[in-house]
Amino acid sequence: xxxxxxxxxxxxxSLALFNxxxxxxxxxxxxAAEMGISTGNLHYHFKTKxxxxxxxxxxFDDRLATIDEAGGGVRAIDDLWxxxxxxxxxxxxxxxxxxxxxxxxxEYPETAAKSRTLxxxxxxxxxxxxxxxxxxxxxxxxxxxAEMLAxxxxxxxxCWLSFERLVTQxxxxxRPSDTGLxxxxxxxxLTPYVDPQSRAYLDYLRSKYVQ
Amino acid sequence: xxxxxxxxxxxxxSLALFNxxxxxxxxxxxxAAEMGISTGNLHYHFKTKxxxxxxxxxxFDDRLATIDEAGGGVRAIDDLWxxxxxxxxxxxxxxxxxxxxxxxxxEYPETAAKSRTLxxxxxxxxxxxxxxxxxxxxxxxxxxxAEMLAxxxxxxxxCWLSFERLVTQxxxxxRPSDTGLxxxxxxxxLTPYVDPQSRAYLDYLRSKYVQ
Numbered sequence: 001x002x003x004x005x006x007x008x009x010x011x012x013x014s015l016a017l018f019n020x021x022x023x024x025x026x027x028x029x030x031x032a033a034e035m036g037i038s039t040g041n042l043h044y045h046f047k048t049k050x051x052x053x054x055x056x057x058x059x060f061d062d063r064l065a066t067i068d069e070a071g072g073g074v075r076a077i078d079d080l081w082x083x084x085x086x087x088x089x090x091x092x093x094x095x096x097x098x099x100x101x102x103x104x105x106x107e108y109p110e111t112a113a114k115s116r117t118l119x120x121x122x123x124x125x126x127x128x129x130x131x132x133x134x135x136x137x138x139x140x141x142x143x144x145x146a147e148m149l150a151x152x153x154x155x156x157x158x159c160w161l162s163f164e165r166l167v168t169q170x171x172x173x174x175r176p177s178d179t180g181l182x183x184x185x186x187x188x189x190l191t192p193y194v195d196p197q198s199r200a201y202l203d204y205l206r207s208k209y210v211q
Numbered sequence: 212x213x214x215x216x217x218x219x220x221x222x223x224x225s226l227a228l229f230n231x232x233x234x235x236x237x238x239x240x241x242x243a244a245e246m247g248i249s250t251g252n253l254h255y256h257f258k259t260k261x262x263x264x265x266x267x268x269x270x271f272d273d274r275l276a277t278i279d280e281a282g283g284g285v286r287a288i289d290d291l292w293x294x295x296x297x298x299x300x301x302x303x304x305x306x307x308x309x310x311x312x313x314x315x316x317x318e319y320p321e322t323a324a325k326s327r328t329l330x331x332x333x334x335x336x337x338x339x340x341x342x343x344x345x346x347x348x349x350x351x352x353x354x355x356x357a358e359m360l361a362x363x364x365x366x367x368x369x370c371w372l373s374f375e376r377l378v379t380q381x382x383x384x385x386r387p388s389d390t391g392l393x394x395x396x397x398x399x400x401l402t403p404y405v406d407p408q409s410r411a412y413l414d415y416l417r418s419k420y421v422q
Binding site (some may be wrong): 151156191206211 | 233235236256257310311312313314316317318326327330331334341355362363366367369370371373374376377378396400401403404417421
């Protein structure tokens with residue numbers, strides 16, 4: 001019991017430190033020091049930093065898979081807003097993954113390979129979603145346009161939070177990302193294609209999120 | 212003369228190593244070793260890695276400023292394609308800057324602050340560009356839509372090359388990025404708004420870049 005608690009605390013502390021300081025800057029020594037345990041105790045639970053990174057990535061991946069399943073029920077623009085919002089919450093909670101991807105690629109090739117598999121799944125899901133919205137008449141888009149939209153949506157959900165920090169944040173700021181605004185921004189990609197009813201909903205979100 | 216050559220070689224070698232292995236992974240020892248000079252000789256030219264990073268960022272910034280000036284002459288969709296292509300060439304040549312931005316933020320706050328200034332300038336320029344294209348009738352967009360497009364264009368030019376690697380690259384691949392494809396992808400954001408003549412040009416690019 002105490003042991004599984006320690007294991008969980010290591011994962012939570014690692015996640016917080018990776019998110020705050022970046023994956024390259026955080027060693028297992030630092031994680032142990034932050035928790036007030038010995039490095040030996042930490043290594044008893046996770047032999048290497050790599051194992052911690054793998055566990056955290058698996059959780060992130062599982063979390064997105066759950067959101068994907070729920071996303072199968074999206075039939076209107078407000079369903080999509082909610083699904084995007086939940087997705088950005090997950091990406092924000094595990095934000096080191098997409099933000100430090102270049103480092104993952106060079107130092108954690110197995111996790112990087114899994115993240116490419118995840119990205120391929122994201123693209124397939126987004127394409128299916130855009131095709132469904134087109135079939136339902138929520139968006140008015142050709143097959144080519146729906147495919148382009150799917151790519152834009154995956155690109156935006158993957159990179160927006162990193163970009164947003166770049167544009168708005170002071171180096172010292174720890175203001176949390178506004179995942180509702182991120183979801184709204186992603187929806188604006190659909191603006192030229194939506195039906196009048198959905199456009200009214202987008203206008204409502206605009207009045208809520210954009211000053 | 213020999214001295215200024217060494218200085219230039221240090222900058223070029225650093226740029227290549229930062230691009231290939233990531234800013235966090237490359238020390239001044241590694242740069243000196245790669246060049247076959249002593250660390251002392253390197254430090255004679257650049258006291259710290261921070262100074263090298265600052266010099267490289269300034270060059271990147273100057274390069275984009277030159278492209279911005281030329282961008283003042285954009286009056287049609289093919290001018291824009293060329294301007295975007297040149298911009299992606301520059302971003303690709305200094306790709307560590309945007310890719311390793313999270314690390315810049317935590318370890319090189321002065322350079323990160325300059326990159327935020329650069330981003331603000333990019334947004335202003337993109338907004339002026341979209342307003343001009345709307346005024347010329349190249350795109351048919353309201354003021355709100357033009358502003359949204361400007362944000363989408365800056366987001367895409369900033370993050371696309373990192374995303375593209377994530378989607379398409381094998382860990383071991385060193386295939387160079389296709390900056391023409393990146394420019395085409397950015398142009399597709401304008402698709403819903405362009406006049407028929409520009410749409411024909413986009414269709415031409417599509418046939419050239421998308422299989």
